[in-house]
Amino acid sequence: MREADRPIEERVSVFDRPMTDADALPSDRPRSRMFDSQQIDPSTLRLAAATGDVRLYIARSYDGDSLAQIVLVHMGASASVGPRWALTKQGAKTGAISGSRSAHVTHGIVPDGVLAVRVGDVDAVLGENGFLAVGTELGDPITLMTSDGVRTVEFPPFPDLGNSVASTADGPGYSGYVEYAQNGITRLEIEDLDDPQWTSTLSTFVRLGDAPDVWAVGVVLLEGHRAGELAIADLVLLRDDEGEPAGVEFRGQTAFGPHPDPQRLDVALQRWREMRRRMGGRESAD
DSSP, rough: OOOGSSOOOGGGGGSOOOGGGGSSTTEEEEEEEHTTTTTTTTGEEEEEEETEEEEEEEETTTSEEEEEEEEEEEEEEEEEETTTHHHHTTEEEEEEEEEEETEEEEEEOOOOOOEEEEEEEEEOOOOOSEEEHHHHHTTTTTTETTTTTEEEEEOOOOOOOOOOOSSSSTSSOOOEEEEETEEEEEEESSSOOOOOTOOOEEEOOOOHHHHSSSSEEEEEESSSSSOOOOEEEEEEEEOOTTTOOOEEEEEESSSSSSOHHHHHHHHHHHHHHHHHHHSOOSSSSO
C-alpha cells in the first residue's frame, strides 16, 4: 500500500520517494537484527532526520503496519519497532537515547501534516517524517504543530506491578526492581528519584568479557507509584588498586521521568511479568 493512499494522520510519505545513497546505514555500523528477523523491509530504509553527529533512520514492516527507528549517535545506537497506530493514537512514535557528546536526544516518527516539533524548550530538527531534539530532558513534553493546530504527544500509564511501596508519594526514594539496558533486571536502592546524579550499586550483574568499563544505559522503574519512569545512567565497572573488577555501580545522568517510548515500555512490562511468573508471582520485592 502506498503512503499516499493512507489517511494523513498515519501517512509517512518519505517511504514513497525512491531510496538514495544517503538512506544507507554507514558501513562501519553493525546491521540491525530487525532486518535479519524479517520484521522490517530493508528496501524501505530512509534517512528521516539528521543534526550534528545524530542520524535518524526509519523503515516499515513488509505489511506496512509496523514502523522502525534506528538512531545513530557519536558513541552508540538504538533501534526499536512499534505499531503504526501510535501515530494516530499518540500523535507520534517517539524514543530517546543518550550518547551524542553526552547529550540526551529525543527522536520520533511523525505523520504528514506535522509542521514543527518542540520538546520541552528545544525546537526539534524536523526532516522527512522524523525529528531529532538534542539536549532535552526525560519527561519533557513533546508538542506537535500540525496543519490542524497544536497537539501534545500522549503516553499511556504504566500499571503498578509487584511491590506497590517500592516508591510512594511520602518520600523521594526507591527500593525495588528495575530493568536496565533493555534486558537486565535487578533490585536497586535509590535515595532520590528526582536527583539527576543518583547512584546505586547493583545487587546482581553478569558482565560480558568485552563490555566497556563505562556503559550508558536506560533504567526503568518496575514497581511503586512511579513505575514505568525512565532515567539514563552510566553503568560503571569499579576496579581495585590492582585493576581487578571490584563491583558495579549506576551513576545517574538524568532524573527519572516519563518513558518516551510506549512500545519499549510495553516490552519491559512483558519481561517483568514473565520474571514474576518464574518467581512464583510474588507481590513483594523483599
